[in-house]
Amino acid sequence: MGSNPLVGVIYHWIGGFASATNFIPFRGIKRWSWEIYWLIQGVAAWIVAPILLSSIFVPDTIHILLITPRPVMEHAILWGMLWGIGGITFGLSIRYLGLALGYAIALGFSTVVGTLMPPILSGQLVEIVSERSGQVVLAGIGLCLLAIVVNGLAGRRKEKEVTAADKIEGGDRDYSFGRGMAVAVFAGIMSSFFAVGLDAGKPIGALARESLLQHGRLELWQNLPVLIVVLWGGFATNLIWSVILIVKNHSAREFLGQPGLNPMRSVRRSDVTLESFDPGNPDTFRIAPCTLLTNYLLAAAAGVIWYFQFFFYSMGQTKMGKFDFSSWTLHMASIILFATLWGIVLKEWRGTSARTKVLVALGIVLLVSSTIVVGLGNYLKSTQ
Numbered sequence: 001m002g003s004n005p006l007v008g009v010i011y012h013w014i015g016g017f018a019s020a021t022n023f024i025p026f027r028g029i030k031r032w033s034w035e036i037y038w039l040i041q042g043v044a045a046w047i048v049a050p051i052l053l054s055s056i057f058v059p060d061t062i063h064i065l066l067i068t069p070r071p072v073m074e075h076a077i078l079w080g081m082l083w084g085i086g087g088i089t090f091g092l093s094i095r096y097l098g099l100a101l102g103y104a105i106a107l108g109f110s111t112v113v114g115t116l117m118p119p120i121l122s123g124q125l126v127e128i129v130s131e132r133s134g135q136v137v138l139a140g141i142g143l144c145l146l147a148i149v150v151n152g153l154a155g156r157r158k159e160k161e162v163t164a165a166d167k168i169e170g171g172d173r174d175y176s177f178g179r180g181m182a183v184a185v186f187a188g189i190m191s192s193f194f195a196v197g198l199d200a201g202k203p204i205g206a207l208a209r210e211s212l213l214q215h216g217r218l219e220l221w222q223n224l225p226v227l228i229v230v231l232w233g234g235f236a237t238n239l240i241w242s243v244i245l246i247v248k249n250h251s252a253r254e255f256l257g258q259p260g261l262n263p264m265r266s267v268r269r270s271d272v273t274l275e276s277f278d279p280g281n282p283d284t285f286r287i288a289p290c291t292l293l294t295n296y297l298l299a300a301a302a303g304v305i306w307y308f309q310f311f312f313y314s315m316g317q318t319k320m321g322k323f324d325f326s327s328w329t330l331h332m333a334s335i336i337l338f339a340t341l342w343g344i345v346l347k348e349w350r351g352t353s354a355r356t357k358v359l360v361a362l363g364i365v366l367l368v369s370s371t372i373v374v375g376l377g378n379y380l381k382s383t384q
Helices: 003-019 024-028 034-057 062-067 070-122 125-130 132-161 162-167 177-191 193-200 202-214 225-249 252-256 289-317 321-345 354-383
Strands: none
Touching: 003 193, 003 289, 003 321, 003 354, 024 289, 034 062, 034 225, 034 289, 062 202, 062 225, 070 125, 070 132, 070 177, 070 193, 070 202, 070 225, 070 321, 125 202, 132 321, 132 354, 177 193, 193 202, 193 225, 202 225, 225 289, 289 321, 321 354
16 A cells, blocks of 8 residues: 555545534533533543544554553653643634634644644755645645635624624624634644644554554554554543533532533523423423433534544545645644534524625635645655
8 A cells, every 4th residue: 555645635534524523512412511521522532432443443552552662652642732732722712713713713723833843843844845746735735824814804804793693693602703813823733733743653653554564454544553642641631621620610410410501602592481490390400311311422422523533634644645744734624624614504604794705715715725735745746
């Protein structure tokens, strides 16, 4: 098996769709605080799914992790922990900016830092710039940056044009462009360290590749064990923060049915009035068992869907050849694209002017163009 940028782009698009979709199940969670369902989705996304799927496709996963040099493990976990901080604040960017714009701004900054950091740290950036194929890839990254600016302008216009009623209807009760931009920029920069963590874990992928070839299996799965280690770091950061919030907000009982708050405001207000309020009904104060079970399933589903973004990312990265660092651009651009489309489906741009909608459409076109250009640059390199 060799590099195949076209197949790699397709894998990255599938992963991007999974990432943009993982927040959708959160919209159905009722009467749970953020830290509760965030922790549950984290267990599914960062512990259970990575180990389970890697063990299925890479039979020697546990052995590979045991023989990995300690410095490699430590560096991958450290970058994963830094990425975890970005993951925590990423949820806030969605809260303040909405699904479409929150993804666009946060992941836009993650695109730039996460794409350029690995070649800068490895000293390969000069070589990349000197090659025509590398210049094409960097041009694609530039298009992605332009798309970020366009989406930012659309978001700024949205803040001025959309009424409070339309924001509530679209699930954006806490929309705040200034606060959201500050959080999104920070979240994007910190989230980019996931790409650095994957780069630090390449020796783990090399061990996995040897094992897969020995067992006559596809080397396509070689990066799955790398994901396990990086995600350990991310889980550690999120676990600490979730526990702090649980202790602070006294929300531990929500695991057993005590109702809580939903800071992301992802669930619409109900039509329950004082006339239908029954103080003698225990379900008035506690979450009904079926609703509680649904909350667990939705949170876990969000986590599994989230993991599939990197399941396909790891496959796509193996197909991108020497310029595999550009995988991060393809991945982020596809996430922003599908998140923007979800924002349209969920009517987050309701009440905006035709000019604002044109900016949204232009942002989508630029994002699609950036993935095509990056893929072309990788193709040119593979033909040399």
